[in-house]
Structures are given as C-alpha cells and as structure tokens.
Amino acid sequence: MQIVRDYQFVTESDRGAVAAIGNFDGVHLGHQAVLDIARAEAKRIGAPLGVITFEPHPRQVFAPDGPDFRLSGSAARANRLEKLGVEKLYELAFNPSxxxxxxxDFAEKVLVQGLGIRHVVVGSDFHFGKGRAGDIETLRAFGAELGFGVTAAELVHKGDRKADIEISSTAIRGALREGKPREAAAMLGHWHRIEGKVISGFQRGRELGFPTANMSLDGLLKPKFGVYAVLVDILTGPSKGRYHGAASLGMRPMFDGEEPNLETFIFDxxxxxxxxILSIGLVDYLRPELKFDGLPALIExxxxxxxxxxxILDAL
Incomplete structure (x- = not known):
C-alpha cells in the first residue's frame, strides 16, 4: 500500500483513485461497508482503491485538552486498511491550512487538482470544509461540476428491529469503556487491538514468574481497567507470529503505577x-484491577x- 501525506506534492501515479473519505478510527463494519462500495466502483472503472483520511484526528485539533479517545493510531489504522485491500492511503495532515x-476549495484543490480523485464514497452523515459547511448534496454538486462521481453509503446497524444499534466509533468506545470487548468486536468486525512498541518496564513481572511485554497507551482510548484474555501478534522481529496471552491494562495498583499501560504475559x-511492534487483541474481560495482601496472593x-x-482462547 502506498501512503501519500501531502495533496500538493504528488506524482501522476498517486492520482486517479476511487477514494473513501473519513477518519476510519477503528476501521469498523460501517467503515468497511463504505470501503466495499468504493472497491466495487474502483473495479468497475479500473482505478486503484484509495482512502482519504486525516492525521491527527480532527477532534484532537479542535479539542486538544479532551480525554484520549482514539481506537487506533495512525500505524494501526494503516495496517488494517492494507489488509482490506486499500492501495493508496492519502493520510493528509490536518493543520490550519x-x-x-x-x-x-477542499473539493477543487484537494480532490481534483491535488489527488485527481475519480470517485468518492462517504457516509450519509458526511460533512466537510471549514465549519463542516459542506454536506452530501454540496459534494454531489461539486462532483457534477468538477468531474468526479459521488456515492453516499447508508449507516450500518447491528441487531434486530427491537434492539437496533448504529455502528459507530462512539458506540465501540462505550463498549470498551464498559469492559465488553466482544460487543466492541461485533461492531468492529475484528478484535479491538492496541498496537505499539514493546518498551522497558520495571521487570516486576519477571521477578514474579510472569515476564510481560509493556506497551504505552498514550493517545489511545483507555478500555476498562483490568485483566483480559488476549491474542498477541508480534509484527516485527524474529519471533513474528500469533500467540495467546493474558494482559493487565491499567494503573498497577499493587505497585502504585502513575501512568496507565498495557502489560502482556505471552503464554509458553x-x-x-x-x-x-505488537498488536494485542482484547478478547474477554476477566476481572477488575485489585490490590492484594502481598505478592503470594497476587501470584495465585x-x-x-x-x-x-x-x-477462553483455546475455544476460539
């Protein structure tokens, strides 16, 4: 997959895609439905499949002091989109300009003059431009004038008529905050994953007989603190592969942790x-964080x- 980060400096080979537009936080089933429509159109007209997204997430720019909310960082999002067959990822810098x-100007300068987009696919609630002033009808009018096609994808729902839930990043965040990773996975279409580099810790797990891989949660949504059954994908290095494990996500109350992190014990x-680089998939929430009366109780x-x-993991 090719990643383009500046619409003003592109080669001719960067241009001419059919592109889905959005933030794609988590790349959930709703996003995948938009991608499916774009994929079909790309195949129909013989164009590459693209995604136009933004980094940082606009919410981080407009509410920089708000709580961490992102389901996935830039690299994790790119990994997921590549697995779904995206050929060109236009990850545009979301800056004041x-x-x-x-x-x-967005339609003319970014979509047409910059990226040469042939067709765009967006969610039916899509807004764009300064102050979110543009909507689907605005985009269709610009497309007719400037020469690109527009398709609006309907929002995706799950459940029956009695319990219909709109699939959204907001709903997924709510499930994760409540310690319901399987409910989140049903909307994502995959396990919620936390990706990042293994960093040095205090090596307390090794001393207890449970050596752990420590990862930062900086900038990411914090799921409910506690212990999880997890799938572990080691993405780089000689040990690349999939493993099973148990992970503690939170503040480490036994050791007076100051910053939340993710500590994963990989079985065998x-x-x-x-x-x-590891990708940790949250499968089941086992219990909340606890403070024990000494290390023997903790080890037990x-x-x-x-x-x-x-x-749990053997039954998957």
Missing part, C-alpha cells in the same frame, strides 16, 4: 522482544487469570 479550506514464550490470582485466559 487544510481545516480552513471552504467546501469548494521466551524471547527478547524489546523494541518489537495471576495463575487463575492465565488458566481462565487459556480456556
């Missing part, structure tokens, strides 16, 4: 993976957690 463009695994509970996680 871009955010200040009028709807017409012994290798140095410091600096490697960790043994129980791992046994329960093994049982």
């Amino acid at each position: 871009l955010s200040g463009l009028s709807p017409r 695994f012994r290798a140095d993976i410091y600096g490697c 509970q960790m043994d129980k957690d791992c046994a329960e996680a093994r049982r």
Whole structure:
C-alpha cells in the first residue's frame, strides 16, 4: 500500500483513485461497508482503491485538552486498511491550512487538482470544509461540476428491529469503556487491538514468574481497567507470529503505577522482544484491577487469570 501525506506534492501515479473519505478510527463494519462500495466502483472503472483520511484526528485539533479517545493510531489504522485491500492511503495532515479550506476549495484543490480523485464514497452523515459547511448534496454538486462521481453509503446497524444499534466509533468506545470487548468486536468486525512498541518496564513481572511485554497507551482510548484474555501478534522481529496471552491494562495498583499501560504475559514464550511492534487483541474481560495482601496472593490470582485466559482462547 502506498501512503501519500501531502495533496500538493504528488506524482501522476498517486492520482486517479476511487477514494473513501473519513477518519476510519477503528476501521469498523460501517467503515468497511463504505470501503466495499468504493472497491466495487474502483473495479468497475479500473482505478486503484484509495482512502482519504486525516492525521491527527480532527477532534484532537479542535479539542486538544479532551480525554484520549482514539481506537487506533495512525500505524494501526494503516495496517488494517492494507489488509482490506486499500492501495493508496492519502493520510493528509490536518493543520490550519487544510481545516480552513471552504467546501469548494477542499473539493477543487484537494480532490481534483491535488489527488485527481475519480470517485468518492462517504457516509450519509458526511460533512466537510471549514465549519463542516459542506454536506452530501454540496459534494454531489461539486462532483457534477468538477468531474468526479459521488456515492453516499447508508449507516450500518447491528441487531434486530427491537434492539437496533448504529455502528459507530462512539458506540465501540462505550463498549470498551464498559469492559465488553466482544460487543466492541461485533461492531468492529475484528478484535479491538492496541498496537505499539514493546518498551522497558520495571521487570516486576519477571521477578514474579510472569515476564510481560509493556506497551504505552498514550493517545489511545483507555478500555476498562483490568485483566483480559488476549491474542498477541508480534509484527516485527524474529519471533513474528500469533500467540495467546493474558494482559493487565491499567494503573498497577499493587505497585502504585502513575501512568496507565498495557502489560502482556505471552503464554509458553521466551524471547527478547524489546523494541518489537505488537498488536494485542482484547478478547474477554476477566476481572477488575485489585490490590492484594502481598505478592503470594497476587501470584495465585495471576495463575487463575492465565488458566481462565487459556480456556477462553483455546475455544476460539
């Protein structure tokens, strides 16, 4: 997959895609439905499949002091989109220059003059341009005038008529905050994953007989703190592959942690993976964080957690 980060400096080979537009946070089933429409149109006219998205997420720019909310970082989003067959990812810098463009300027300068987009696919609630002034009808009018096609995808729902839930990043965040990773997965179409580099910790897990891979949660949504059964994908390094494990997500109350992080114990695994990129899929929430009366009680509970996680993951 080719990644383009500036619409003003592109080669001719960067241009001419059919592109889905959106933030694609989490790349959930609603996003995938938009991609399916774009994929079909790209195949019909013989164009590459593209995605136009923004980095940082506009919400981070307009509400920089708000709580962390992102389901996936830039690299994780790119990984997921590549797996879905996206050939060109236009990850545009969301800065004052871009955010200040009028709807017409966005259509003309970014979509047409910059990227040469042949057709765009967006959600039916799509807005664009300064102050979100542009909508679907505005986009269709510009498309007719400037020479690109426009398709609006209907919002995707899950459940029956009695319990219809609109699939959205907001609904997924709510499920994760409540410790319901399977409910989130049903809307995502995949396990919610936390991706990042293994960083140095205090090596307390090793001393307890449970060496863990430590990862930062900086900038990402914090799911409900506690212990999870997890799928572990090691994406880089000589130990690349999929493993099972149990992970503690939160503040480490036994050791007075100051910043939340993710500590993953990989079952039946012994290798140095410091600096490697991991993708941790949350499968089931096992229990909340607890403070125990000493390390023996903690170790006993960790043994129980791992046994329960093994049982769950072996049944997948």
